[in-house]
Each structure stands twice: as structure tokens, then as C-alpha cells.
Amino acid sequence: MNYSILANDTASKARCGILTTSHGEIQTPIFMPVGTIGTVKGVLHRDLEHDVKAQIILGNTYHLYLRPGTEIIRRAGGLHKFISWDKPILTDSGGYQVFSLTDIRKLTEAGCEFRSHIDGSKHLFTPENVVDIQRAIGADIIMALDECPPGTADYDYAKKSLQLTQRWLERGIRHFRTTEPYYGYEQVFFPIIQGCVYPDLRRAAAEHALSFDPEGIAIGGLAVGEPAEQMYEMLEVLQPVFPEGKPRYLMGVGTPVNILEAIARGVDMFDCVMPTRNGRNATIFTSEGIINLRNKKWADDFSPLDPHGASFVDSAYSKAYLRHLFVAGEMLGPQIASLHNLTFYLWLVEEARKHILQGDFLAWKNSMVKKLERRL
RNA sequence: GGGGAAAUACCAAAGUGGCCAACUGGGGCAGACUGUAAAUCUGCUGGCGUACGCCUUCGUAGGUUCGAAUCCUGCUUUCCCCA
Numbered sequence: 401m402n403y404s405i406l407a408n409d410t411a412s413k414a415r416c417g418i419l420t421t422s423h424g425e426i427q428t429p430i431f432m433p434v435g436t437i438g439t440v441k442g443v444l445h446r447d448l449e450h451d452v453k454a455q456i457i458l459g460n461t462y463h464l465y466l467r468p469g470t471e472i473i474r475r476a477g478g479l480h481k482f483i484s485w486d487k488p489i490l491t492d493s494g495g496y497q498v499f500s501l502t503d504i505r506k507l508t509e510a511g512c513e514f515r516s517h518i519d520g521s522k523h524l525f526t527p528e529n530v531v532d533i534q535r536a537i538g539a540d541i542i543m544a545l546d547e548c549p550p551g552t553a554d555y556d557y558a559k560k561s562l563q564l565t566q567r568w569l570e571r572g573i574r575h576f577r578t579t580e581p582y583y584g585y586e587q588v589f590f591p592i593i594q595g596c597v598y599p600d601l602r603r604a605a606a607e608h609a610l611s612f613d614p615e616g617i618a619i620g621g622l623a624v625g626e627p628a629e630q631m632y633e634m635l636e637v638l639q640p641v642f643p644e645g646k647p648r649y650l651m652g653v654g655t656p657v658n659i660l661e662a663i664a665r666g667v668d669m670f671d672c673v674m675p676t677r678n679g680r681n682a683t684i685f686t687s688e689g690i691i692n693l694r695n696k697k698w699a700d701d702f703s704p705l706d707p708h709g710a711s712f713v714d715s716a717y718s719k720a721y722l723r724h725l726f727v728a729g730e731m732l733g734p735q736i737a738s739l740h741n742l743t744f745y746l747w748l749v750e751e752a753r754k755h756i757l758q759g760d761f762l763a764w765k766n767s768m769v770k771k772l773e774r775r776l
Numbered sequence: 777g778g779g780g781a782a783a784u785a786c787c788a789a790a791g792u793g794g795c796c797a798a799c800u801g802g803g804g805c806a807g808a809c810u811g812u813a814a815a816u817c818u819g820c821u822g823g824c825g826u827a828c829g830c831c832u833u834c835g836u837a838g839g840u841u842c843g844a845a846u847c848c849u850g851c852u853u854u855c856c857c858c859a
Contacts, residue, residue, distance in 0.1 A: 436812050458811075496811045504813090517813040548811075592811085623810045651811035658810075673812045680815045681808085696805070726815095727804095734815050 401540075401588045401615045403647050411762040413639050413666035416753045419616075419647050421540040422585035423480065423488040426455045428647060428668040429752050431659065431745045432490060434676065436460040437467065438483045441676050442735045443742065445485055451711050452742040453750070456487060456540075458671050461533050462494035462525070466516050470536045478538030478583050490671075491539035493530045495592065496652065499548035499624065507547060507564070527572035531579065531589070538583050543618060544572045546592040551625030558596035565594045566608050573612050588615035590649060596621060597630045599637040606641040616647040619667070623653045631658070635665035642666065656685050656748055656772045660765045663752050670749075675741030680734040682726045685744050689774030691719070693737065698723040705736075711743035 405417040419426040433440045433448065435457045440448055448454045459479055464470075476482035479489055497514070498505060504515040511526035527545045534542040546565040549558060569591050576589040591609035595601030609617055619638065622631040635650070642648055649669035650662050659670050675685065682693040686706040691698070698719040705722060706714040713736045725733030751768075755761040 432811095434812065441812080442815075460812075463812080490811095492811045497813090499811090501813070543811080546811095618811080620811065649811090654810045670811095672810050673814090674810050677809060677812065677814065677816085681817090682815095683809080692807085694806085729815080731815065738815095 401586060403616070403645060405644060407757050407759075409664075409756050409761040410759065412664040412765070414663050414752070414756050414761045414765075415644075415666065415668065416756040417647070417668065419668075421456075421488040422587070423486060423540050424455070426488060426669075427750075427753060429659075429663045429749045429756075430455055430669055431749045432456045432458055432669065432671040433742050433745075434458045434671050434673045435483075436673075437463045438479060440738075440742070442680065442731075442738045443676075445483075447739055448742070449487070451713075451739060453746050454487070454742065457485065457489055459489055459491045459537060459539065460494070460497075461491050461530050461537070461543075462497040462514070464491075464537060465494070465523075465533050466518055470533050473538075474536045474582065478536075480538055488540040489538070490541035491534045491537055491543060492651075493534065493543040493545045493592075494525050495543065495546040495548055495620065498546075499550065509564070509567070511545065511568070512547075527568040528575040531572055531575045535579060535582050535587065538581075538585075538587075540585075540587060541616070542576065542587055542589045544569050544589065544591045546594060546620055548594070548621045548624065549596055551597070551622075551630075553596050555596075555598055555601075558594075558598055558601055561596075562594045562601050562605055565592070566605070569609065569612075573614070590614060590616045590618045592618045592620040592651065593638070594621045595634075597626050597634060599634070602634050602637050603641055606638050610641070610643065610646075614646070616649060616669075617642065618649040618651050620651045622650065623658065628658060628661075632661055632665060635662055635667060639666045656745065657769050659745075659748065660752065660769055660772075663749075663756075664762065664765055672745075675745045676738045679737035679739075679741040682723075682733070682737065684722075684737050684740050685772070686776075687744070687771060689771060689776045691776045693719065693723045693733075694726050695723075705740055706744070709740060709744065710747045711740055713740050714743075 402420040403417055405415050408415045417428045419428055433454050440457055473479055473482055480486055498512050506513040511524055514523045530545045545568050547561045549561045581587050591614050593605040593609055595605045647668045650667045652672055653670055654672055684691050687708050701719040704715045705717050722736055755764040
């Protein structure tokens with residue numbers, strides 16, 4: 401894997417670059433649609449490639465391991481072949497499920513013991529076996545197993561949790577470096593920085609992770625209940641610790657505004673369920689602001705979904721029609737809204753890239769943030 | 777023509793003397809959603825008020841009772857059965 405910086409913004413910490421993986425190039429800053437179970441919910445690959453212009457998508461170790469199971473994916477020839485997607489894939493390690501499935505899991509030094517949310521069966525994830533599973537999945541970018549504490553965690557818990565994440569990282573990276581890819585192409589391994597909202601913990605976590613000279617570095621444990629200002633502050637704390645030549649991935653973030661603010665603070669990669677989940681639940685993000693399509697006020701608004709939108713659905717369908725689809729419970733509604741939102745997110749990071757290259761990113765970002773926060 | 781049953785909020789449907797402004801569904805309105813246990817979840821849904829509360833409601837007009845959606849009588853409407 402190779403990462404080269406094309407431009408640095410002078411007025412902010414934003415940068416733009418090109419990340420080269422085994423399955424092609426990724427232009428950063430980039431948003432990566434989430435495809436947890438081997439599908440970006442409700443969106444066909446054809447549309448994901450040509451309309452959304454997605455350059456890389458996510459899969460999830462926990463979900464794919466439970467269903468269809470590692471063996472099926474191996475026999476399919478890897479996740480790319482199984483789901484028919486030949487661009488890059490990043491898999492999360494299952495660390496986030498340590499957080500979101502908190503009542504059906506148990507943390508130990510060895511790893512994380514889970515109960516399957518599907519059938520209740522017991523499973524153990526270790527820093528080593530999640531590498532094996534992700535090797536079998538064939539992800540271009542593999543994530544370390546971590547503990548993602550809630551945003552409300554106190555200092556003592558945050559510190560203990562970080563120490564566990566660090567010990568897991570050492571084991572994970574050792575295992576990664578002593579195993580081979582399954583399918584012949586290169587895979588890379590990203591450590592995850594924890595430390596909640598405590599600057600000294602974050603700094604120490606970054607230094608520790610960077611001591612292994614990884615290909616890229618992920619920031620986890622943000623946007624998990626703490627105020628957005630604290631998240632931005634953590635990015636500011638981390639920014640000077642990061643070397644220029646490694647991509648920085650802010651996990652699970654976020655709103656369009658969060659993404660622009662994080663780009664301004666030096667982040668290169670993002671993923672979030674928000675465009676697809678909120679889309680399925682009738683919220684769309686547009687260049688004019690946020691629209692809840694279920695609201696009555698759209699019932700007779702026959703204007704295009706998003707007059708400046710980059711997706712064909714933006715001009716092909718009206719707000720009134722999409723509202724009708726949601727109210728009627730028709731599945732085309734969630735599909736159109738997901739497609740719109742993903743296209744919007746990818747358009748947003750593409751615009752950010754352009755403005756970084758042009759050298760007017762900060763001014764553009766500040767004017768966008770105001771529009772994006774509006775609720776229509 | 778005779779006999780029987782029923783009328784409850786936007787719809788359906790509980791409730792059959794005080795715990796009823798009225799269960800529950802649906803519909804409607806609004807909100808939430810950040811490395812996806814989510815095409816899910818939450819709230820409101822007679823009026824006024826932030827709230828304690830006050831006012832008007834259970835086909836309609838009366839009556840009984842301290843108190844009625846609930847009991848009685850007339851009327852209206854609907855449904856069923858027999859001629």
C-alpha cells in the first residue's frame with residue numbers, strides 16, 4: 401500500500417492524497433459506505449459505483465463471521481468475489497460490537513467473548529483470530545481488535561481500557577506480520593487509537609500505535625456520546641503526533657458537518673451508517689440542509705429531491721413522491737433515500753478535495769457548515 | 777307487518793355505576809438515529825395550560841343516582857331473522 405499527499409491546505413490541517421491498495425486507488429479525503437453484512441443496504445453495486453462513486457466500502461468481521469461464516473467466504477474466493485465488488489474493502493474487526501452489544505459479551509485478557517445476536521451461541525474473538533478472519537474475508541484494510549468505551553467513560557476506566565486495547569494491538573500486529581494473505585494480494589493492518597476524551601491518553605495511544613510503523617492509523621471511540629466539540633479537540637490533540645505520510649481514519653463519523661470539521665483537522669478517511677440508516681428512516685442530507693421526508697410539509701412539494709444533487713434520483717424524483725413512498729411503506733423509498741445520501745456524502749468529500757487543491761478549503765468549509773446544519 | 781341486536785374519539789374495537797378523557801390496533805403528527813442486533817425505536821393524537829388542573833365528550837332528548845359511556849324511557853339510524 402502506498403499513500404501520497406497531493407496537497408496540504410494552508411489555512412487548516414486539511415490534506416488530500418491518493419491511497420493505493422490491492423484493489424485500486426482511493427482519493428482522500430474519502431467517505432466509505434458501510435456494508436456490514438456484505439451489502440450496502442438497499443443499494444446495487446451498479447449504482448454504488450457509477451452514481452454514488454464509492455471508492456471503497458466496509459464489511460464487518462463479527463457479522464460476516466456469524467453469517468454466512470468464514471468458510472463460505474473462503475470458498476467463494478473472498479468477500480470481493482462473493483459480493484461482486486472489485487474495488488477496495490475495509491473490514492472492521494468487531495471491536496465496535498464490543499461496544500454496541502455490551503450486554504451479550506464479556507471482556508477478558510484473552511479477548512472478547514460474545515453471544516451471537518442471531519442464535520445466542522458463544523464465540524470468542526481474540527486479537528489473533530480476528531486477523532485470521534479478516535485475512536479469509538480478503539479485506540484490503542484490516543482493523544485491529546479494540547475496546548471502544550462509551551463517551552461517558554471516566555478517566556480510570558478509559559486508561560484501563562486503553563491498556564487492554566494496546567496489549568491486544570501488540571498481539572494483533574505480531575500475528576498479522578507472521579501470517580500470509582489468503583488470496584495472494586497485499587492486505588494492510590490499521591491499529592486503532594482509543595483514550596476517550598483525555599488528551600494525554602490519546603497522545604500516548606497514538607505514540608504507542610505509531611511505534612509499530614503501521615500503514616495507516618485509525619481513531620476510534622469518538623462520536624460515542626461525547627459532545628462534538630470534544631471530538632474535534634481530540635483530533636487537534638492528535639494531529640501534531642501523526643506523521644504526514646500515513647492515512648488517518650476517523651471511525652464511525654459522522655454527520656456531514658462532523659466530516660468537514662474533521663477534514664479541517666487532518667483526517668483522511670471516514671465511514672458511517674448515517675447516510676444509509678437515516679436514509680432508510682426518511683432523513684436526507686442535502687446541500688440546502690436536512691430534510692425529514694415524512695413531514696407533512698413535503699406532501700405537495702413537487703420540486704426535485706435535491707436540485708443540485710449529483711445522483712440521478714435527485715432530479716428524477718420529487719420530495720412529494722419520496723414522502724409518499726415512505727408513508728406508504730414502499731421499499732423504493734429507503735432505496736432512493738440511501739442512494740441520495742451516499743451520493744451526497746461522496747459529493748461532499750469530492751468537493752472538499754477540490755477546495756483543498758484550490759487552496760480555499762477553509763472558507764468553503766465554513767460556508768458549507770452553516771447550510772448543512774439547517775433543518776428544512 | 778312482527779321479532780331480535782347494535783350505535784364509543786379519524787377508522788376498527790375494549791369498557792357495562794365511581795379506579796374513564798376512556799384499554800388496544802391501525803391511521804395521523806412529530807422526534808431520534810454517528811467503526812449497523814435498526815426498512816428500527818420513541819413521544820403525542822377532544823380543547824385550553826409548562827404543570828397541579830379546568831372545560832366539553834361515548835347516536836339523540838329526557839330521567840334515576842351523591843356520581844352515568846355504563847341503569848330506565850322516548851326518538852333517530854344501522855344490521856339480522858320471520859312473514
